[in-house]
Amino acid sequence: xxxxxxxxxxxxxxxxxxxxxxxxxxxxxxxxxxxxxxxxxxxxxxxxxxxxxxxxxxxxxxxxxxxxxxxxxxxxxxxxxxxxxxxxxxxxxxxxxxxxxxxxxxxxxxxxx
Amino acid sequence: xxxxxxxxxxxxxxxxxxxxxxxxxxxxxxxxxxxxxxxxxxxxxxxxxxxxxxxxxxxxxxxxxxxxxxxxxxxxxxxxxxxxxxxxxxxxxxxxxxxxxxxxxxxxxxxx
Numbered sequence: 001x002x003x004x005x006x007x008x009x010x011x012x013x014x015x016x017x018x019x020x021x022x023x024x025x026x027x028x029x030x031x032x033x034x035x036x037x038x039x040x041x042x043x044x045x046x047x048x049x050x051x052x053x054x055x056x057x058x059x060x061x062x063x064x065x066x067x068x069x070x071x072x073x074x075x076x077x078x079x080x081x082x083x084x085x086x087x088x089x090x091x092x093x094x095x096x097x098x099x100x101x102x103x104x105x106x107x108x109x110x111x112x113x
Numbered sequence: 114x115x116x117x118x119x120x121x122x123x124x125x126x127x128x129x130x131x132x133x134x135x136x137x138x139x140x141x142x143x144x145x146x147x148x149x150x151x152x153x154x155x156x157x158x159x160x161x162x163x164x165x166x167x168x169x170x171x172x173x174x175x176x177x178x179x180x181x182x183x184x185x186x187x188x189x190x191x192x193x194x195x196x197x198x199x200x201x202x203x204x205x206x207x208x209x210x211x212x213x214x215x216x217x218x219x220x221x222x223x224x225x
Contacts, residue, residue, distance in 0.1 A: 034213065043117075043204055043216035044156075089156065100169065101146075101214060103156040 002027045006090045006104030013080055013111055021075040021107050023064075023090035031092040033057075033066055033073040034101070038087045047075075047088070082111045117217035119205050125223045131193040134220045137186055138207030146214060147180055147190050148204040156204075162188065195224045 007022040025031065032051045036044040048057030053068035062077045073090060090104040118137040126132055138145050146161040160170040165182045173180070177196070182188040192199055200223050206214040 036216075041218075043218045044206075045216070046213050049213060100158050100161070105155045 002031070002092060002094060002100075002102040004090050004092055004102055004104040007107050009087075009106070010108040010110060013109070015082055015111055015113050016079045017111075019075070019077040019080045019084075019109070021088055021090075021109070023073045023075065023104060025071050025073065025090075025092050027071075027092055027094060027102075029094050031094050033064070034091045034093070035062070035064055035073070035075050036089040036091060036103075038089065038106070040086070044089065080109075080111050082113055085109055085111045117205055117207055117215055119203075119217040119220050121220060122218065123221045123223075125225065126195055127225050128196055129194045130224075131191065132195045132199075132222060132224075134190040134203050134205075134222070136188045136190070136205030136217060138188070138205070139215055140186070142207035142209045142212075142215075143185070144208045144210075144214075145182060145188050146206040146208075147188070148206065148216075150202045150204060150219070151200075159190070192222075195222075197224045200224050 003026045005024045034049045035047040037047045038044045048059040050057040050066035053066050056065045064073050064075045087106045087108045089106045091101045093101050120135045143164050147159040148156055150156050157172055159172045160180045161168055162182045180190045202219045202221050204216050204219045206216045208214040
């Protein structure tokens with residue numbers, strides 16, 4: 001079956017630090033990959049996505065590249081801000097957007113000024 | 114668009130009571146999903162609908178849980194009777210064909 005393994009948290013960084021949150025997956029077929037972000041007290045918001053190998057998703061300074069050879073989709077940002085403090089979820093779907101999203105356990109990120 | 118709307122935002126009830134959670138999807142979306150989020154189990158898909166028809170309810174934990182979608186603009190998730198272990202945040206999400214899911218703000222349920 002499908003599964004997503006995500007870097008354990010919590011992660012605490014200083015403002016302007018470089019961020020990497022690791023995500024690897026197991027899936028049948030060719031999944032689409034997603035990063036969602038959840039700010040305190042809110043629902044999940046799509047941060048970025050990639051639908052095929054070597055695609056790079058990007059948004060708000062965050063990037064992730066779909067690596068089929070390593071079954072990975074690591075989230076990166078060059079310089080984090082306090083406003084990036086949130087919980088980040090890696091997820092996959094084997095039918096883009098319309099079937100079960102399999103989520104990782106989430107990584108809580110805290111940025112300190 | 115107002116996004117996915119869920120009500121109530123918070124619910125506190127006593128064990129044994131019936132709980133009904135409500136969701137209004139984004140207009141034009143033909144898929145609707147119910148998720149549960151807990152510290153222990155993370156995010157779990159409970160059930161999803163396509164064009165108001167339940168497609169996969171394998172995530173519904175037990176017979177105490179039921180979900181309906183009587184029309185394209187409304188869905189309910191009912192727990193009867195409720196138990197303390199049902200305490201969680203319940204999310205509704207919707208999508209259209211080929212698009213990603215948009216999540217509502219969630220209902221925080223506490224069963225005492």
